[in-house]
Amino acid sequence: MEERKLTCIVCPMGCQLNVTLNGNTISRVTGNGCKRGSAYAREECTAPRRVLTTTVPVAGGAFPLVSVKTERTVPKEKIRQCMEEIHHIHASAPIRIGDVLLENVCDTNVHVVATRNVPAAGTKAESPKVRNEDRSESMQ
Amino acid sequence: MLNVDLAVIGGGPAGLAAALEARKNGIEKVLILERDKELGGILQQCIHNGFGLHYFGEELTGPEYAERFVEQVEEQGIPYKCDTMVLHLSRDRTITAINRTDGLMKIKAKAVVLAMGCRERTRGALNIPGSRPAGIYTAGTAQRFVNMDGYLPGRKVVILGSGDIGLIMARRLTLEGAEVRMVCELLPYSGGLNRNIVQCLEDYQIPLKLSHTVTNIFGKERLEGVTVAQVDSSRQPIRETEEYVPCDTLLLSVGLIPENELSREAGVPLDRLTSGPIVKETMETCVEGIFACGNVVHVHDLVDFVTRESITAGRCAAEYIRKQKDAGSVPGEDRKTGGSAQDQNKDVAAEAGCQSDGIQTVASDGIKYVVPQYAGRGEHPEGLKLFFRVDGIYRNVRIAVQCDDHEIYSVRKRKVAPGEMETLTLKPELLGDLNTCSELRVELVSQDK
Numbered sequence: 001m002e003e004r005k006l007t008c009i010v011c012p013m014g015c016q017l018n019v020t021l022n023g024n025t026i027s028r029v030t031g032n033g034c035k036r037g038s039a040y041a042r043e044e045c046t047a048p049r050r051v052l053t054t055t056v057p058v059a060g061g062a063f064p065l066v067s068v069k070t071e072r073t074v075p076k077e078k079i080r081q082c083m084e085e086i087h088h089i090h091a092s093a094p095i096r097i098g099d100v101l102l103e104n105v106c107d108t109n110v111h112v113v114a115t116r117n118v119p120a121a122g123t124k125a126e127s128p129k130v131r132n133e134d135r136s137e138s139m140q
Numbered sequence: 141m142l143n144v145d146l147a148v149i150g151g152g153p154a155g156l157a158a159a160l161e162a163r164k165n166g167i168e169k170v171l172i173l174e175r176d177k178e179l180g181g182i183l184q185q186c187i188h189n190g191f192g193l194h195y196f197g198e199e200l201t202g203p204e205y206a207e208r209f210v211e212q213v214e215e216q217g218i219p220y221k222c223d224t225m226v227l228h229l230s231r232d233r234t235i236t237a238i239n240r241t242d243g244l245m246k247i248k249a250k251a252v253v254l255a256m257g258c259r260e261r262t263r264g265a266l267n268i269p270g271s272r273p274a275g276i277y278t279a280g281t282a283q284r285f286v287n288m289d290g291y292l293p294g295r296k297v298v299i300l301g302s303g304d305i306g307l308i309m310a311r312r313l314t315l316e317g318a319e320v321r322m323v324c325e326l327l328p329y330s331g332g333l334n335r336n337i338v339q340c341l342e343d344y345q346i347p348l349k350l351s352h353t354v355t356n357i358f359g360k361e362r363l364e365g366v367t368v369a370q371v372d373s374s375r376q377p378i379r380e381t382e383e384y385v386p387c388d389t390l391l392l393s394v395g396l397i398p399e400n401e402l403s404r405e406a407g408v409p410l411d412r413l414t415s416g417p418i419v420k421e422t423m424e425t426c427v428e429g430i431f432a433c434g435n436v437v438h439v440h441d442l443v444d445f446v447t448r449e450s451i452t453a454g455r456c457a458a459e460y461i462r463k464q465k466d467a468g469s470v471p472g473e474d475r476k477t478g479g480s481a482q483d484q485n486k487d488v489a490a491e492a493g494c495q496s497d498g499i500q501t502v503a504s505d506g507i508k509y510v511v512p513q514y515a516g517r518g519e520h521p522e523g524l525k526l527f528f529r530v531d532g533i534y535r536n537v538r539i540a541v542q543c544d545d546h547e548i549y550s551v552r553k554r555k556v557a558p559g560e561m562e563t564l565t566l567k568p569e570l571l572g573d574l575n576t577c578s579e580l581r582v583e584l585v586s587q588d589k
Contacts, residue, residue: 007338013555014334033554050339053188053201054315055287064290067187067203076343083315097207115187116203 001027006044010036017041049073052082053115056101061093061118068101069115074108081106093120145169145461147235147249149226149402152181153443154434154450155255156209161454162253163216167461171247172213172220173237179213179220180206181257182280183443185287188308190335194444205443229254229406233429250464251457254403254417254425254432255450258396258439260305266394270357273364279305279393283312292316294389298366299323300354302330302337304441306393311340320344321385324352324368326375329533331559333441354390355382363388396439406430409491413509414438418494420514421524423453424460426494431457438511438527441561445527499580506530506537506584508558517575524566528582530556536587541566543577552587 001022008015013033019041020028026045029038043049051073055065068089074082082105089102095118102112145167148155151174159170178184183191186202193199196208213220221239228236235247260278275294277285283305285291295318299306302325310320323341328351330337341348349368355377356367370381398416400408408417408425416437417425424431433453434446498514508531515524526541534556541549541564548570556562574580 007334007342009335009338050343051189051199052315054312055187055290057290063288065288067201067287069187069189069201079315079343097204115201116184116207 004045006041008032008037008040010034010040019045021045048076050076050079052079052086054083054086056086056089056091058095058118059090059092060121061095062121062123063118066091066095066101066118067115068112070105070108071111071113074105074110078106078108082108082112086112093118094123142171142245142247143169143249144171144247145250146171146253146457147233147247147251148172148253148255149229149235150174150181150255150257150434150436151176151179151220151222152255152257152434153183153206153209153446154257154436154453155181155253156206156213157447157450158253158255158431158433158454158457159218160209160212160216161451162458162461163218165455165458165462167458170218171249172218173224173226173235173247174220174222175225177223179210179222185280185284186308187287188312191443194442195447202443226402229402229430231407231427233406250461251429251431253450253453253457254400254408254430254436255434255453256399256402256436258398258435261392261395261397263392266300266392268354268357270366271359273357273359273362275359275363275388276357276390276392279303279309279391282309282389282391286312286316292318293391294318294363294387296321296387297389297391298354298368298385298387299391299393301325301393301395302332302348302350303393303395304332304336306391307332307336307340309391309393310346311344314344314346318389320346321387322347322349322368324349324354326351326353326371329557329559333559353377357390358384363390366390396435398436398439400436403430403432403436408432409494411509411513413503414511416511418491418513419511420494420498421452421512421516421520422456422459423449423512424456426491428493429460429464431460438509441559445561445563449527499574499577501526502579502581503528504542504581504583506532506534507582510582515574515580520566520568520571520574523568524571525563526566526580526582527561527563529558529561530584531558533557534584534586538585538587539564540583540585542581542583543574544579546577550585556584 004019006017015033017031029041032038053069058066095114099114100111146162148159151172183202183206189199189201191200191205224239226237233249233252238244260280282293297320354366355369358365365386367382369377408427411418417432423433431453433450440446494514498516501510503510508529510528
């Protein structure tokens with residue numbers, strides 16, 4: 001039997017949850033103000049997952065970095081390992097939002113995708129409507 | 141002189157939504173002025189997710205949320221000028237701006253939307269004693285270094301202030317290999333969202349020290365360490381609890397201030413409680429034809445609410461422009477104009493203009509501020525939406541709205557906190573009495589008694 005304390009994040013109440021674990025199964029959740037709290041506690045104690053967001057350097061882009069995310073949540077315990085793999089990505093411009101920059105990160109079946117557009121350096125943000133000429137100066 | 145119908149100052153989420161909504165409402169000549177090199181504002185550096193749950197019903201990162209609006213601005217062909225700094229705004233809605241291609245320019249607008257956002261409080265605002273080494277940044281500046289420029293500001297980090305940006309940066313710096321030693325919060329509770337405390341601090345075992353502050357800063361060229369002390373109930377440091385914490389970086393996440401230099405120059409009256417312009421429910425300020433929306437009005441927690449508020453500003457600015465056109469008058473010239481904003485009586489006179497058109501909303505017991513500060517006396521076909529913050533953590537309370545001494549609305553809350561903006565909508569049928577009412581008072585009523 002193991003006791004764990006959690007702060008519920010489902011709503012602004014922030015209930016302090018007490019979870020009684022029997023190995024990997026949950027025998028009791030107390031302190032939750034509603035049903036959603038116990039569901040949160042169950043997932044958080046047995047298989048916590050997070051979306052990971054970070055940045056990747058870009059070669060030849062109008063910006064030096066592209067922001068990325070895991071398309072879906074990945075297991076929390078693999079976050080550090082995912083950061084390691086993402087650090088090895090070499091991306092080059094142009095990049096569009098949603099482009100897959102790394103497939104199946106750390107065998108999670110989740111892709112790492114770009115979350116912003118990075119036009120190639122020297123183009124005007126891919127738009128003819130941009131008014132100022134000097135915005136394409138490379139920041140590298 | 142460049143003539144436009146609507147000039148939007150600021151190309152962040154507020155400005156983009158306002159410009160788009162004005163265009164949707166038939167305003168052709170819209171111009172967005174942005175001082176950064178691209179549109180999107182601060183969202184571009186907020187690479188974490190959690191944006192858009194309310195507005196789009198899905199979780200987006202900051203740049204993704206911004207892109208949805210930038211894309212529409214491009215599709216609609218709404219002109220914008222980036223790398224452009226607005227230097228002055230006058231009461232008659234003449235804008236002085238400068239950039240490298242156009243040089244100095246004057247822009248005359250029939251209506252203006254102020255969407256300049258806010259900026260961070262700095263060390264100077266806190267008066268932390270000690271030396272002045274490198275390595276002390278506001279959390280947002282550090283966020284820009286890491287997420288946009290690709291620099292890590294330091295290796296051993298102390299964060300003062302538990303606002304959301306500070307919490308987000310604690311996680312971000314940890315993931316990039318820095319050691320975040322602790323997050324100190326002067327108050328006995330955090331100003332950040334619970335979700336961020338759990339996912340940014342607890343996930344990475346970063347200690348959150350409540351009722352603690354930084355009392356001294358050490359280091360000559362580069363920061364070498366800080367002293368951290370517990371504070372008593374009157375927020376005074378307790379000397380015996382002082383502890384030296386070696387670090388090379390101190391991040392400050394100690395509040396945001398709406399950026400209203402231009403509003404002041406234009407003689408727009410500001411609310412001392414929000415530090416933003418006093419606005420009517422149309423988001424028009426007390427100066428005719430000048431509207432405001434987003435963090436320049438009051439600091440929001442969620443961009444979704446900024447978008448909604450800015451849509452109102454854009455729609456009402458469009459309506460204002462149309463009415464002026466129909467009336468055949470040149471807006472601004474039928475009123476007293478003039479540049480001498482030093483004349484403080486003008487502010488008073490301008491606020492009197494607000495008062496004559498509407499009913500004042502008042503923050504009463506337990507409420508820090510209410511936006512909008514004035515509600516029109518006319519019809520409210522969509523109801524009246526109020527945004528407000530409470531001044532402390534309360535449990536088991538009722539939020540009540542009083543029309544003079546007559547309660548017209550009440551809602552129960554199990555918990556309210558200053559970190560979470562509250563909102564309520566008064567339905568049209570409730571507002572029937574508004575004409576007879578001299579003020580709308582929002583207050584907290586304890587349920588325990």
